[in-house]
Amino acid sequence: MRGFGVITTGKAGWMEKERPVAGPLDAIVKPIVLAPCTSDVHNYHGGAGPKENLILGHEVVGEVVEVGDMVTRFKPGDKVVVATTTPDWLALGVQEKYNAHDSGPLKSFKFTSSRDGVFSEYFLVNQADANMTFLPENVKPEAALMVVDMMSTGFHGVELAEINFGENVVVIGIGPVGLMAVAGSALRGAGKIMAVGTRPDCVKIAREYGATDIINYKEGDILDQVMELTNGEGADKVIIAGGKPESFTKAVQMTRAGGIVSNLVFWDAIDVLSIPAPAWGLGMKNVDIRGGFCPGGALRMERLLNVLENGRLDTTKLISHRYEGFDKIEDAFYLMDEKPRDLIKPVVFI
Numbered sequence: 001m002r003g004f005g006v007i008t009t010g011k012a013g014w015m016e017k018e019r020p021v022a023g024p025l026d027a028i029v030k031p032i033v034l035a036p037c038t039s040d041v042h043n044y045h046g047g048a049g050p051k052e053n054l055i056l057g058h059e060v061v062g063e064v065v066e067v068g069d070m071v072t073r074f075k076p077g078d079k080v081v082v083a084t085t086t087p088d089w090l091a092l093g094v095q096e097k098y099n100a101h102d103s104g105p106l107k108s109f110k111f112t113s114s115r116d117g118v119f120s121e122y123f124l125v126n127q128a129d130a131n132m133t134f135l136p137e138n139v140k141p142e143a144a145l146m147v148v149d150m151m152s153t154g155f156h157g158v159e160l161a162e163i164n165f166g167e168n169v170v171v172i173g174i175g176p177v178g179l180m181a182v183a184g185s186a187l188r189g190a191g192k193i194m195a196v197g198t199r200p201d202c203v204k205i206a207r208e209y210g211a212t213d214i215i216n217y218k219e220g221d222i223l224d225q226v227m228e229l230t231n232g233e234g235a236d237k238v239i240i241a242g243g244k245p246e247s248f249t250k251a252v253q254m255t256r257a258g259g260i261v262s263n264l265v266f267w268d269a270i271d272v273l274s275i276p277a278p279a280w281g282l283g284m285k286n287v288d289i290r291g292g293f294c295p296g297g298a299l300r301m302e303r304l305l306n307v308l309e310n311g312r313l314d315t316t317k318l319i320s321h322r323y324e325g326f327d328k329i330e331d332a333f334y335l336m337d338e339k340p341r342d343l344i345k346p347v348v349f350i
């Protein structure tokens with residue numbers, strides 16, 4: 001079978017591999033629609049350690065081709081939404097609060113990390129009953145596709161920030177994850193939602209998702225702008241979904257005493273995140289600094305899809321580029337790498 005991935009760090013291309021074989025709990029699935037992601041590009045450039053001969057891709061809605069003997073919920077022909085994070089549910093780490101760390105930090109992220117991903121004619125879903133769910137009838141495949149990572153990650157930022165009614169929230173970075181954090185904050189009943197970004201399409205969608213204020217970092221320091229918008233008090237909660245290491249420092253600075261900083265950025269291995277002591281109230285400000293990875297699991301997918309099924313959120317606003325055909329995976333991938341100004345999320349219909 002053909003797949004597109006990392007040949008060696010910094011070199012991507014098509015590769016030929018054996019079709020995977022399903023174990024008793026696994027499923028073999030073929031893609032219907034898929035999307036490249038910044039994490040794929042990150043892996044290609046070696047940001048998460050060197051990679052070799054690995055098929056990329058971890059965002060997909062597909063059709064079941066084959067199931068193992070012990071799979072009970074699915075059969076060939078079923079249309080399924082596959083979680084980006086597919087834990088080994090027998091590993092003890094999933095019994096902790098967050099399921100992204102089955103046998104160590106981020107170890108539940110298998111596609112494009114420790115196993116061939118979904119930019120392939122066929123791919124394997126481990127423990128299929130627990131890691132994928134049915135595509136709901138009234139949800140478009142491309143809308144469901146935006147759930148598996150973008151919505152799950154963006155909403156996780158909102159969960160970590162424990163956003164309550166009427167709180168003032170800053171979302172730093174309004175790429176697709178940041179936009180989902182804006183939408184999630186609005187659903188959670190935030191008061192002021194201040195979105196930091198400049199790209200016109202993203203700004204427009206941020207407003208549609210509920211941003212009350214747009215902070216343009218080209219027009220002045222974001223810390224000063226947040227302070228001005230909050231009468232010098234700072235924000236209750238800050239979600240970091242983009243920016244540079246300095247944005248992390250500013251996030252801590254702009255959070256009022258008792259608040260929460262929630263990080264969703266996959267920082268590069270060489271980044272250093274620092275906090276000058278005064279920014280954190282000399283360590284006494286009771287500001288919690290949290291960060292987490294996209295939660296997975298079938299139940300998580302079902303809950304998020306339920307938000308779509310009931311018309312509370314339109315995730316398709318994130319889709320800026322559409323491609324048709326398996327071979328276009330390559331174009332969509334390089335578009336993600338080039339990041340033109342009008343890019344939010346490209347999708348490929350297979």
Ligand SMILES: [Zn+2]
Binds near residue numbers: 036037038040058059
């Ligand atoms: Zn992704």
